[in-house]
Every structure is written in C-alpha cells, then in structure tokens.
Amino acid sequence: MxxxxxxxxxxxxxxxAIAFVKDTLFPFAEAALDNFLADHAKDPAVAALVDDVRALAPGQDPAAALRGWMAADAKVTPLKTLQGMIWEAGFKDGRLQxxxxxxxxxxxxxxxxxxxxxxxxxxxxxxxxxxxxxxxxxxxxxxxxxxxxxxxxxxxxxxxxxxxxxxxxxxxxxxxxxxxxxxxxxxxxxxxxxxxxxxxxxxxxxxxxxxxxxxxxxxxxxxxxxxxxxx
Incomplete structure (x- = not known):
C-alpha cells in the first residue's frame, strides 16, 4: 500500500453528521429561499443562477423548481450554489456553526x-x-x-x-x-x-x-x- x-x-x-445537513442546513435554506431571491433579484450572480434554473426546468417557476430539488435532495449545481449563498449569511452572523x-x-x-x-x-x-x-x-x-x-x-x-x-x-x-x-x-x-x-x-x-x-x-x-x- x-x-x-x-x-x-x-x-x-x-x-x-448526516443529520446536520438534513435537519439544520436544509431547513434553514428552505425557510430563507423566497426572501433571498426577492432581496437579491438584481444581484448578477443570483440572476445568473435563476437563469440556470430556468434552463434546467423550463416552464417552471424558479422558486418552485428549487423547492422540488430541495425536497428530492437533488445534486443540482444551481441549487447547491444558492444554498451556499443562503447559508453564508447564517454562518457569518453566528446563527449557524x-x-x-x-x-x-x-x-x-x-x-x-x-x-x-x-x-x-x-x-x-x-x-x-x-x-x-x-x-x-x-x-x-x-x-x-x-x-x-x-x-x-x-x-x-x-x-x-x-x-x-x-x-x-x-x-x-x-x-x-x-x-x-x-x-x-x-x-x-x-x-x-x-x-x-x-x-x-x-x-x-x-x-x-x-x-x-x-x-x-x-x-x-x-x-x-x-x-x-x-x-
């Protein structure tokens, strides 16, 4: 060897722990999703991410598509990127460790x-x-x-x-x-x-x-x- x-x-x-992601991080991102998209709609990075969601889920509302991927724990890059953005605020202000x-x-x-x-x-x-x-x-x-x-x-x-x-x-x-x-x-x-x-x-x-x-x-x-x- x-x-x-x-x-x-x-x-x-x-x-x-698997439970940390499932029971802490995922619910935190889901609860913040709508406000985050609304508050950052003019952010170029978020706008590009939403475009990626539309390309992957044509005809669907982006927030609905993201929630569906969250529920399925889909390994979709735009979802993972968005979750990272939402978690960043929580980690930086101490709500998450x-x-x-x-x-x-x-x-x-x-x-x-x-x-x-x-x-x-x-x-x-x-x-x-x-x-x-x-x-x-x-x-x-x-x-x-x-x-x-x-x-x-x-x-x-x-x-x-x-x-x-x-x-x-x-x-x-x-x-x-x-x-x-x-x-x-x-x-x-x-x-x-x-x-x-x-x-x-x-x-x-x-x-x-x-x-x-x-x-x-x-x-x-x-x-x-x-x-x-x-x-």
Missing part, C-alpha cells in the same frame, strides 16, 4: 502539520464547504485545506471526476486517499486509481459491508493507512 500524500474528504456522513464529529478536527490538524495535503470533495457547493469548515464548532479549519471541489468537477459517482481532481492536484491517483461514507462514491474513486476508505460512523447509522477498507472514525483511518494521529 502506497502511503497517501493527499487526503480528499467528503463532508456529509464523513466529517459531519458547522458540525464536525469530535475526532475530525484533531486529525485534520495532525495530518496537515505532518505535511499531508488536504482537500474536500462534496456535493455541497465549494462556498458551503468553506463556510462549514471556516465556521465550525472546532473553530476555523478552512485554512487546512489546499482546495475544495463540488459537482462542477463532475458527479461523485463518476470515475472521471476523481481522475480530474487527481490531475488537477498534479499527483498520481494512487497517492490520494478518498474518505466517504458512500460505497458507490468509493467505487468510482477506486476505479480512477485512488485509495479509498469508507466511514461507517455508528452515529450516522452507516452499516459496514462494502468492498473497501472501512473505519468508524478518523483515528481508525490513520491507523489503517499509517497516517499521523493527534498527540
């Missing part, structure tokens, strides 16, 4: 201090990713990461997405370790040549049984792959 030189982490179910499992922050700091390169790949927008880690319950961790990737790079179950990320990092794919709770995402990453480890956190109700190495938390990942552990 090649010792990883870079670690690519998913968020929901991996660094953070990014949830992290208690083991995550210390391991990320230890890995970064040891020279490992850290990156995020999540279906949530890069804006949302930076907000979650920048305003987390463990403080500002955004600076630990060398880059953030979302569905703009491609679907998370498509091997081409992981090939693109590895190429963008100028690293051999086998030197990148991908951490996710979703077996199909790990399948795609492995097909692209990345190392994989599936998180099976009891607090999220994730069940073991994939064909990938599995770990209950980040210290277990560190033990399995020879990575530094917090002092």
């Amino acid at each position: 090649t010792r990883p030189t870079a670690i690519l982490v998913d968020i929901e179910g991996t660094t953070s 990014g949830h992290l499992w208690p083991d995550v922050a210390a391991c990320l700091r230890a890995w970064s201090s040891a020279g490992l390169r850290l990156y995020v790949y999540s279906s949530g927008s890069t804006r949302a990713q930076k907000l979650l880690f920048g305003h987390s319950v463990a403080g500002d961790l955004a600076g630990l990461f060398g880059g953030f990737f979302d569905t703009a790079v491609g679907p998370k179950r498509d091997p081409a997405s992981y090939r693109s990320i590895a190429a963008g990092l100028n690293l051999p794919a086998q030197e990148v370790l991908f951490l996710s709770d979703i077996a199909e995402e790990c399948d795609a990453a492995r097909t692209a040549g990345l190392q994989t480890c599936r998180l099976v956190r009891p607090g999220d109700g994730t069940l073991p049984g994939s064909t990938h190495p599995e770990a209950v938390d980040f210290p277990a990942v560190a033990a399995a792959f020879g990575l530094p552990r917090p002092g």
